[in-house]
Amino acid sequence: MKIQRPHVARNRDHVLAVLKEVLPPQGEVLEVASGSGEHAAYYAAQFPDLTWQPSDCNPKALASIGAWVEDANLPNLRAPLVLDLLLPAQAPTRANAVLNMNMIHISPWTVCEGLLALAGRVLGPGEPLILYGPFFVAGRDTAPSNLEFDEFLRSRNPAWGIRQLEQVAQAAAAQGLALERTVDMPSNNLSLIFRKE
Numbered sequence: 205m206k207i208q209r210p211h212v213a214r215n216r217d218h219v220l221a222v223l224k225e226v227l228p229p230q231g232e233v234l235e236v237a238s239g240s241g242e243h244a245a246y247y248a249a250q251f252p253d254l255t256w257q258p259s260d261c262n263p264k265a266l267a268s269i270g271a272w273v274e275d276a277n278l279p280n281l282r283a284p285l286v287l288d289l290l291l292p293a294q295a296p297t298r299a300n301a302v303l304n305m306n307m308i309h310i311s312p313w314t315v316c317e318g319l320l321a322l323a324g325r326v327l328g329p330g331e332p333l334i335l336y337g338p339f340f341v342a343g344r345d346t347a348p349s350n351l352e353f354d355e356f357l358r359s360r361n362p363a364w365g366i367r368q369l370e371q372v373a374q375a376a377a378a379q380g381l382a383l384e385r386t387v388d389m390p391s392n393n394l395s396l397i398f399r400k401e
Contacts, residue, residue, distance in 0.1 A: 206275065207240040207268040211306075215390070216246050219305065219336055222387050222395045223247065226332045231300030232257060234326065236287065236319055237307040241269030248281035255280050257296070259287035289318030292325075299326045305336040308372070309354075312363035317375055324379030327400040333381055335396040336389065339369040347392040372396070 227233065230253050238244050238258035248256035258269045258281075269284035287294050302323045308316040323333040338350050350366060357364040373383040373396075380401045387395040 205267060206271040207242075207264070209240050209242065212240065212242040212246075215305075215336075215393070216243060218389050219243075219395065220247065220250060222334065222336075222389075222397075223251070223303070226301075226334060226397050227251065227254060228300050228331065229253060231255070232298070233301045233303055234296060234299035235259060236289070236302060236304040236322070237261075237265075238269050238284065239265055239306070241265070241272035241284065243305065244269060244281060245272040245276040245278070248276065248278050252278075252280055254301075255282065257282045257285060257299070259285040261286060261288040289315050289322060292318070292322070295322050296326060300328070300331050302327060302333045303336075304334070307337070308335070309337055309357060309366045310361075310364050313367075316367065316372065320372075320376045320379045320381060323376075323398070324381055324400065327381075329400055331400050332384075333376070333398040333400070335372070335398070337393055338366045339372070339394050339396070340366055341369045341386075341394075350392050369394070369396070373398075 232255045235244055235258045238260050244256055244258035260266050266284050273281050304319055354366040376398050381398040382401050384397045384399050389395055
């Protein structure tokens with residue numbers, strides 16, 4: 205059964221503009237934690253020369269992704285992959301780009317570390333890891349809505365919460381991923397572009 209999330213329609217074109225700048229012209233994109241699958245179906249249609257591999261570890265998400273994949277009926281959109289970032293053996297061994305949206309703030313820090321380790325393994329030199337979501341940035345005023353959101357997340361699970369950009373960049377560097385740039389996005393979100401060194 206297809207799940208539809210209101211935020212997908214609001215953010216997909218803003219993220220698309222970033223993806224058009226940073227994705228390679230050909231190859232395979234591994235989307236980690238694809239959620240409902242709406243982004244995967246939309247982006248696969250926008251990038252016909254890229255193979256799109258959605259993934260998730262949640263059974264409901266995997267069912268929804270599968271329904272979106274079937275409905276889209278695109279030759280470059282694969283069936284969803286079961287991928288738990290804490291189980292590296294499940295992960296593919298190669299991708300030309302890795303995309304992750306709206307996950308690391310609703311996961312324990314170990315999941316973020318697993319994502320960065322995966323990207324460090326599967327990407328080749330110069331290939332991108334793209335993260336999208338809310339981040340705290342040192343020296344920048346934090347929007348009140350992000351502070352409230354962070355408090356809400358931590359009330360649901362103390363291991364969750366908006367991550368510090370600098371902490372993510374440091375953990376990425378340990379996996380051979382250099383932060384190339386950040387892109388301000390609507391609703392106080394950021395896109396982070398890393399490149400494998």
